[in-house]
Amino acid sequence: MKETELEELSPAATRQAIDAGKVFAALEAARAEAAQVRGGMYWHKGSKARPDTPYLVRTTPAGGETSLGLESEETRLIYERFMTRKAAAEARLRQLREAMEQHRRMNRALRIGHCEPLVVKLLNQLAQADLSDHFRVVSTHALYAYGAEAGVHLQAGALATRDIDLLWDVQQRLRFATQLARVDRSMLGLLRKVDPSFRLRDDQRYTAVNQDGFEVDILRREQAETDPHPIKLSEADEDFWVVQARHAQQLLDAPPFSALIVATDGTMARMHTLHPLSFVRFKRWMAEQTDREAPRRRRDLLQAEVVEGLVRDYLPQWAEAR
Numbered sequence: 001m002k003e004t005e006l007e008e009l010s011p012a013a014t015r016q017a018i019d020a021g022k023v024f025a026a027l028e029a030a031r032a033e034a035a036q037v038r039g040g041m042y043w044h045k046g047s048k049a050r051p052d053t054p055y056l057v058r059t060t061p062a063g064g065e066t067s068l069g070l071e072s073e074e075t076r077l078i079y080e081r082f083m084t085r086k087a088a089a090e091a092r093l094r095q096l097r098e099a100m101e102q103h104r105r106m107n108r109a110l111r112i113g114h115c116e117p118l119v120v121k122l123l124n125q126l127a128q129a130d131l132s133d134h135f136r137v138v139s140t141h142a143l144y145a146y147g148a149e150a151g152v153h154l155q156a157g158a159l160a161t162r163d164i165d166l167l168w169d170v171q172q173r174l175r176f177a178t179q180l181a182r183v184d185r186s187m188l189g190l191l192r193k194v195d196p197s198f199r200l201r202d203d204q205r206y207t208a209v210n211q212d213g214f215e216v217d218i219l220r221r222e223q224a225e226t227d228p229h230p231i232k233l234s235e236a237d238e239d240f241w242v243v244q245a246r247h248a249q250q251l252l253d254a255p256p257f258s259a260l261i262v263a264t265d266g267t268m269a270r271m272h273t274l275h276p277l278s279f280v281r282f283k284r285w286m287a288e289q290t291d292r293e294a295p296r297r298r299r300d301l302l303q304a305e306v307v308e309g310l311v312r313d314y315l316p317q318w319a320e321a322r
Contacts, residue, residue: 005155009153020103135167200239
């Protein structure tokens, strides 16, 4: 790999990236803890049968309610433990968010990130909706994860793109549908929480594009015997119809890889993608497809060479062939 294809972070930027990453990881854990105590508990006045005896009710963020039993030593202890745990979780989450804002400013001041803020917002929205595990970034944007793990900035030639490809695991479609329904009516609706200008393309219903021309594509493996086809991500009137992609099953089978990426505004997100050498093999395969435009094939080959060089020079722990 040519030195002109990357720029190593300065020692100060490297230290800041490490410190910010630790706080972000702690924030992820705090969010998971807070999610376990979402909703609340309260004492209901009593039932018709026992109007003088309150009973404990657990509430959900969606407005659901479950009775946990009449007031007793046991239910009072449940209530006290829940409220203590909830208060502690919320306090820790608040403190870590404040710390993360300080790190965001430092990240920006030291120019640690060079990814578009929109990508970070999208990944964080998926994480907040508990949908991250259903997608892998398999496009050019995966290079941000590899570069971040290596502590380098890759140059624009390998990163030039205005779209992100999200590979969806069709085998988990029922679990995905259940979780999506908890947070939004559609995947497009979830995407519009990131940018309200996103619209599905009339000629490609698997692609959403915003007012700035940035595209989000949702891909799936080629149809297997057990797969329904075609597939729409929700029952909403307007939502993604997921497109079949060649070689996608190999990408789903590849070992996972995740890293914290940083945007130009200092915000951070965790990106889930695939083992870097699996990415290399995929890009080399893409470069050999004669039905693909020549400029795209040249970029595929460039990206394969860049990631291969990153593994060799900066990520030896990922050098095992996969």
